[in-house]
Amino acid sequence: MTKLIVSGLAALIALAACTTTPEPAPLEFAADTPPPVASADPRVQFKDGERYLSDLSANLNMPREDICKELSRYDCMTDAFRIVLGGVEAPNLLVNEPIENAALTSPIAVDRVALHVCSNRVRMDREKPAEAVLLKTGGFGADGRAKSPDTKWLNTTADAIYGSILMRSPSEREIQNLAAYYSQVAEGRPGNSADVAADWVTLSCFAVASSLEAVFY
């Protein structure tokens, strides 16, 4: 998994707004599409860990109490990362208000939670294919022997990832980006491996779930 994360970094950078890059590629727009108007008073707010997990829980059909546990025991928000994820703990820690500015470890915690949730979702999908939310069967043709996943499956899965996490349909470009990312995940491995498909869904889910749109509002 670590190798995959590294090899897929370039694609993730383009997808995950939480991640930074030294020289971001300029946005491309069709000739007849003017650039978007920037807000004169931008003030996006961090969802905070509880709202973030609440959304993921509802959207990915995972019970809130089980969705993310560190060491399989400690709830990621209430027990593990409460303060850095914007929560408060007044009676014991005397943290009466959320920290004004994100902590150095806040993005790390968000990434960890996102990866945790996505890994769990894909594991559940593989364990019970009939109830799968993101990783559905049928990617390698009717007989399962195709050398690579068919385009329709890739697009449908990309659509499911965006629809489940951001609750909107992806743009054509967003679908193309995720579909193209499959080949990077599969690099050096059989393209028709179920493990590769699972890794692609996990990392695609992670990229979307750690995006600006998913983490802020």
Added chain:
Amino acid sequence: MKRLHNVRSAILALGLSVAALSFAAIAPGAPLIQPASAKPPAPMAFCHAYPEAKACNTGFAECAACHTTPPARNAFGMQVSEKLAPGMARPLSDEDFLKYLPAALKAVEDLDADSDGFSNIVEIMAGTQTADANSVPKTLACATDDSTRAASAQWNVCAYDAAYTFKKVHMDFCGRSPLRADMDGFRRITDEKAKLARISEAIDQCLDSPYWLGPNGVVWNIANAKIRPAYAVKSGENPGPVPLGDYDDDYNLFTWANSDDHDVRDLLLAQYFVKRTGPVTLEQISEEELAKRPRGTMQPVPKDKRVGMISTRWFGAVNTMFTSIPRTTAAQAYRSYLGFDIARMQGLNTVPHEPKDYDIKGVGAPECAVCHATLDPLSYPFTRYNGISGGYSYNDDRLKDYVRVDGPRVAEAPAGGMILGQNVADLLEWGKVAANSDAFAMKVTYDYWKLLIGREPDVNDQAEYTRLWRGLKSATTYNYRVEKMLHDLVRTNAYGRP
């Protein structure tokens, strides 16, 4: 991220000006550091000169208007001091200070203290900082071309966007995003009034949710800094190792006053307590039930002496503790419910011939008197309310118990005091003056504004922010009902413009 000085700060900071502009009354070229002395309310004098200035909503301006760290002056303060009765012997008398200040202010109006291209008077009227080049008047208006393009985008950053608001309301009030079907359904609504009605409907549903009203919910957490709970000394349900008081009573009263059709002034007026009967349901406790409580959770202050959140057992336990003149208690009440942090020299309103230093703490020293001339008269009404010593009760003769420790004069401290320039006979009157003040309405509004908008109100928010807190006070608008005010808060551009 550097922000413009916000309106709230500007308003509250003029308390600083009491000290700040006072210090401006020194000769040009004189050392910046001068002995602190109680001066007339210079911030009020500033606002008398500029009643229409954004910073003068409550009649107070900020210390930061003229100072860096008082008494050191900022660039604007230096300009004012140079024009303040030049040639006259220092220090100026209070009368002379007030007499010559308007002319000094007038003389520097067309100067540009921070060289940012905007004159002092333009910045004063706009509410930006005259001594901060990064604080300049700005407009949020979009160019026509931008407005046209923004209107066809997913979120319209040039106007109030109802769909954006609908999504945001769910996040803020319910703690979750709207369901995709609900969001799609909202986007199909074409009538603008119907959109606003749908938003209000969503708010009403969420205001009754555990996320908003429940233990550790949004309203509960607003109260954290006011109640300052400490598990180690909690009594009642789920007690800590050294149980002194049960802050659940405080949280319940706070939630009650901020919800449903309840008057938020009960934070400082209530003579009852509230219990939680379910995750989102509360009800008042009868006096009979209250009297039957075990010793560890009793509320010993008699009903006719109760003053909402500031006379509870917990408030006395963690603030008054063992002190005769409970300055910490008064300062916490002043900060929590009126928004004036005396430690930051906010809300200073010097009372002549104060502090009297009844408990011989040395607060009469000039450098202490700057704040204590306000704080001590603010504290006297709390002197009849016991903290840990005395068992959290009310006692007219309470100060006699402190003579041995604090000297004989401590028993002379009066029950009456002064708040916001008004004499009060006791804590009950203190609570009434506070609850009916502009500062209280502003603080209530400010807490929700900061939570929901995500930042303090700034210069461009002035009109909307003022409308909200004035509406909270108005009997014909929100009549101190927080939930009514919130329905309008989400209709502001500050909230609904992406």
